[in-house]
Amino acid sequence: MIAKVVIIEDEKPNADRLKRLLRALYPDAEIVAVLDCIAESVKWFSYNPHPDVVLMDVRLSDGLSFEIFDKVNVTAPVIFTTAYDEYALRAFKHNGIDYLLKPIESDELKIALTKVEQNQFSVMQNVSLGSVLDLFKPKEYRKRFLLPYRDGYKTVMLEDVAFFYSELKITHAKLRDGQEETIPQTMEELEQQLDPKLFFRANRQFLVHIDAIARVHNYFNGKLKLEIKKNPAVEVVVSRDKAMLLKNWLDF
Numbered sequence: 001m002i003a004k005v006v007i008i009e010d011e012k013p014n015a016d017r018l019k020r021l022l023r024a025l026y027p028d029a030e031i032v033a034v035l036d037c038i039a040e041s042v043k044w045f046s047y048n049p050h051p052d053v054v055l056m057d058v059r060l061s062d063g064l065s066f067e068i069f070d071k072v073n074v075t076a077p078v079i080f081t082t083a084y085d086e087y088a089l090r091a092f093k094h095n096g097i098d099y100l101l102k103p104i105e106s107d108e109l110k111i112a113l114t115k116v117e118q119n120q121f122s123v124m125q126n127v128s129l130g131s132v133l134d135l136f137k138p139k140e141y142r143k144r145f146l147l148p149y150r151d152g153y154k155t156v157m158l159e160d161v162a163f164f165y166s167e168l169k170i171t172h173a174k175l176r177d178g179q180e181e182t183i184p185q186t187m188e189e190l191e192q193q194l195d196p197k198l199f200f201r202a203n204r205q206f207l208v209h210i211d212a213i214a215r216v217h218n219y220f221n222g223k224l225k226l227e228i229k230k231n232p233a234v235e236v237v238v239s240r241d242k243a244m245l246l247k248n249w250l251d252f
Helices: 012-025 038-047 067-071 086-094 106-117 130-134 187-193 240-251
Strands: 004-008 030-035 053-057 078-082 098-101 144-149 152-157 161-167 170-175 180-183 199-201 206-209 213-218 224-228 231-238
Touching: 004 012, 012 030, 012 106, 030 038, 038 067, 078 106, 098 106, 144 180, 161 187, 161 231, 187 199, 187 206, 199 240, 213 240, 224 240, 231 240
Parallel strands: 004 030, 004 053, 053 078, 078 098
Antiparallel strands: 144 152, 161 170, 161 206, 170 180, 199 206, 213 224, 224 231
């Protein structure tokens, strides 16, 4: 039974969304605390009875939420909420930890909370977080491509790329000067190799550099449409599910 819940989330709209979903799914449950940073969370867990479940954002304003467990013994099951791509979160499932990918949907939250009620995954103290933490350490991102050219090779710098797009399973890089290059990597490989602060996976076909976006337009059914600098004919549509992720990315 889910009777008491703690939310750890530093973005108020996301915290409010979780509260609305919880109240709809478990009207009798009490949200005993909404915390927005590591320091506040450590203090709360040190002096209060622990809840039935904790909904915890991975990255908070003062660091990664994993630091909480170095400073206080959290005895409640934890469900992480995060905007990170699924490829980087396989270790969560591997270690018996559950997570929800933002934007969080009601049915997904219900499934995760049902697991808590049925004791289907471990609390944090009993799992190894080494492989999870490794994913969040600073990493080197791709800076250039070495491409075949005539009887040799040439270098294309990533800073010269406006966007990547996939067509007929072939990946292309559109450069800022209007030229175009064929890239051997798949879009999925590029998504892992590129700095997520600079490139956004708008949809299955497009990976867009933040400086290449001229304007963002509202589209039908909650979608967004990107206007790409110097490429007015290119139509990049962002799904309703990714719209909030895009706005948060552009606003940071």
